[in-house]
Amino acid sequence: MSKARQSLSNTIAAHAILITYTVIALFPVWVVLINSLKSRKAIFGSPLSLPFGDAFSTIGYETVFKRGNFILYFENSLIVTVVALVLVLLFGAMAAFALSEYRFRGNTLAGLYLALGIMIPIRLGTVAILQLMVATGLANTLVALILVYTAQGLPLSIFILSEFMRTVSDDLKNAGRIDGMNEYKIFFRLVLPLVRPAMATVAVFTMIPIWNDLWFPLILAPAEATKTVTLGAQMFIGQFQTDWNGVLSALALAIVPVLVLYLIFSRQLIRGITSGAVK
Amino acid sequence: MATDSIAAPKRPFRSHILVFLAPAVLVYTAVMIFPLISTLYQSFFSKDWAFIGFGNFVTLFTDPRLSASFWNALGNNFWFFIIHMVVQNPIGILLAALLSNPKLRLRGFYRTVFFVPTLLSFVIVGFVWKLILSPTWGVTQGLLKSVGLGALFQPWLGKEEYALTTLALISNWQFIGIPMMLIYAALLSIPDEVIEAAECDGITGWAQFWKIQLPLVLPAIGIVSILTFVGNFNAFDLVYAAQGAQPGPNFSTDLLGTLLYRTFFGYQLQLGDRALGSTIAAVMFLIILTGVCIYLFGVQTRLRRYQF
Numbered sequence: 408m409s410k411a412r413q414s415l416s417n418t419i420a421a422h423a424i425l426i427t428y429t430v431i432a433l434f435p436v437w438v439v440l441i442n443s444l445k446s447r448k449a450i451f452g453s454p455l456s457l458p459f460g461d462a463f464s465t466i467g468y469e470t471v472f473k474r475g476n477f478i479l480y481f482e483n484s485l486i487v488t489v490v491a492l493v494l495v496l497l498f499g500a501m502a503a504f505a506l507s508e509y510r511f512r513g514n515t516l517a518g519l520y521l522a523l524g525i526m527i528p529i530r531l532g533t534v535a536i537l538q539l540m541v542a543t544g545l546a547n548t549l550v551a552l553i554l555v556y557t558a559q560g561l562p563l564s565i566f567i568l569s570e571f572m573r574t575v576s577d578d579l580k581n582a583g584r585i586d587g588m589n590e591y592k593i594f595f596r597l598v599l600p601l602v603r604p605a606m607a608t609v610a611v612f613t614m615i616p617i618w619n620d621l622w623f624p625l626i627l628a629p630a631e632a633t634k635t636v637t638l639g640a641q642m643f644i645g646q647f648q649t650d651w652n653g654v655l656s657a658l659a660l661a662i663v664p665v666l667v668l669y670l671i672f673s674r675q676l677i678r679g680i681t682s683g684a685v686k
Numbered sequence: 687m688a689t690d691s692i693a694a695p696k697r698p699f700r701s702h703i704l705v706f707l708a709p710a711v712l713v714y715t716a717v718m719i720f721p722l723i724s725t726l727y728q729s730f731f732s733k734d735w736a737f738i739g740f741g742n743f744v745t746l747f748t749d750p751r752l753s754a755s756f757w758n759a760l761g762n763n764f765w766f767f768i769i770h771m772v773v774q775n776p777i778g779i780l781l782a783a784l785l786s787n788p789k790l791r792l793r794g795f796y797r798t799v800f801f802v803p804t805l806l807s808f809v810i811v812g813f814v815w816k817l818i819l820s821p822t823w824g825v826t827q828g829l830l831k832s833v834g835l836g837a838l839f840q841p842w843l844g845k846e847e848y849a850l851t852t853l854a855l856i857s858n859w860q861f862i863g864i865p866m867m868l869i870y871a872a873l874l875s876i877p878d879e880v881i882e883a884a885e886c887d888g889i890t891g892w893a894q895f896w897k898i899q900l901p902l903v904l905p906a907i908g909i910v911s912i913l914t915f916v917g918n919f920n921a922f923d924l925v926y927a928a929q930g931a932q933p934g935p936n937f938s939t940d941l942l943g944t945l946l947y948r949t950f951f952g953y954q955l956q957l958g959d960r961a962l963g964s965t966i967a968a969v970m971f972l973i974i975l976t977g978v979c980i981y982l983f984g985v986q987t988r989l990r991r992y993q994f
Binding site for chain 2: 417418421422424425428429431432433435436438439450451454455494497498499501502504505506509511517520521523524526527528529530531532533534535536538539554555557558559561562565589590591594615618619620621622626637640641644651654655658661662665666669670673676
């Protein structure tokens with residue numbers, strides 16, 4: 408009896424802590440989302456009330472669309488993220504396959520060399536990266552960002568994917584070889600489809616830091632035509648600091664796509680982490 | 687031909703290995719490793735490419751104006767890291783421990799929610815908190831007043847003595863999902879038999895957590911610590927978003943990342959300096975490398991790993 412009561416009170420305590428943290432985690436996002444839909448007066452008068460009746464206004468969003476090139480920024484971010492992601496997955500999977508499938512001289516060394524970048528941040532080479540991009544005429548192009556993010560994403564993706572590729576059965580690949588498939592067909596037709604779950608995990612891990620990065624867009628591609636959403640929002644907010652409607656709406660616009668994508672992919676992401684993909 | 691298959695070790699050159707490896711190695715070498723080495727190399731040269739050995743480092747450590755900024759940023763960076771270690775990671779462990787209870791309802795919901803801040807960009811996080819803590823808007827002030835603590839309110843981000851800690855706490859809020867998830871995964875991988883055996887011996891509740899589960903997830907805590915270290919010592923975005931390139935008040939929130947940005951690109955009347963920028967990057971590289979080495983050789987090899 409007393410044991411049952413104790414476990415009940417434990418459960419209540421656990422939920423109390425978890426709910427408190429839920430509020431802490433969501434409150435800032437919530438405040439921004441509701442206030443982005445309010446008039447200036449309501450933002451200051453009652454910041455915590457819902458945007459109904461008189462308080463409702465879309466003036467902030469109108470400012471953002473009129474004054475900022477957010478559609479262009481979205482396009483840029485989308486292009487950079489998608490292309491870099493495809494390159495990271497393709498090149499990463501190919502390298503992981505080479506490292507996990509074949510025994511050749513220098514295999515371990517190549518693996519260690521490619522793994523260096525997991526711990527050493529690419530940012531520390533910024534000075535020379537900028538020089539390189541200027542020298543090759545790639546400064547202020549999306550190509551510069553794509554190259555940098557591809558290099559940044561490769562080490563971890565090769566590491567995770569080669570762990571997974573070691574689990575693909577040798578019998579299957581040898582059967583393919585006996586059937587006359589060459590090594591490229593074995594990779595693209597047999598191995599890639601089997602490691603798709605791992606690819607999805609790597610995709611999520613690679614995508615988030617690229618979409619959210621401020622450092623490289625600021626340094627390599629700050630021109631209006633190549634601004635990403637993160638940099639665009641940063642500049643817009645800096646410029647319109649006193650326009651609270653505009654600032655809140657710009658923030659909301661930057662939050663919503665990430666939130667929607669996360670809700671779609673959260674199972675994949677959490678399964679990826681908890682399945683021990685990241686060790 | 688027949689001898690070929692007998693003398694197996696001498697295989698023909700397999701060009702497909704090269705094709706598989708080449709794209710990744712090329713991009714990685716050209717855009718990451720080469721610039722990294724080049725940056726380290728440039729830290730030994732002056733602005734007009736004269737070799738000066740450790741001259742830049744001497745300037746960085748002793749020049750009255752620059753060294754003050756450097757030591758300030760370095761000290762701030764250590765404080766930033768300490769706050770992460772004593773606030774973010776224990777809370778992450780607590781949340782993970784609560785979530786790992788298989789009988790708990792709504793686990794999936796909590797897990798999903800706690801990870802939301804981690805997905806947002808630094809720019810969003812920096813501005814959102816700046817607005818919420820702003821005395822002009824008064825959201826925090828109003829909330830504190832409603833629970834009778836109105837007197838406690840301070841413009842935390844605007845006061846020299848609180849700003850850095852406040853920023854570190856904001857960063858904790860953002861990244862708590864990572865320690866939580868990694869430790870949660872480690873807790874789930876503990877086999878039921880171990881827990882059952884502990885229960886048979888009468889070890890339950892908190893005692894069980896301290897004596898059984900915590901020691902078993904120490905490797906995960908080690909990984910979380912080194913990830914935090916690397917992340918903190920090249921942090922830039924959050925401070926830049928919330929406080930700008932001259933992180934105020936009075937540089938009290940300056941980190942090595944913002945100092946690198948300012949030195950390399952210049953600000954206001956000061957011109958950018960490639961050589962000193964490289965030098966700061968080189969120092970950050972050495973700090974991170976030292977941390978990673980301490981982890982790899984000092985911590986990881988000593989942690990006991992249990993095989994189930």
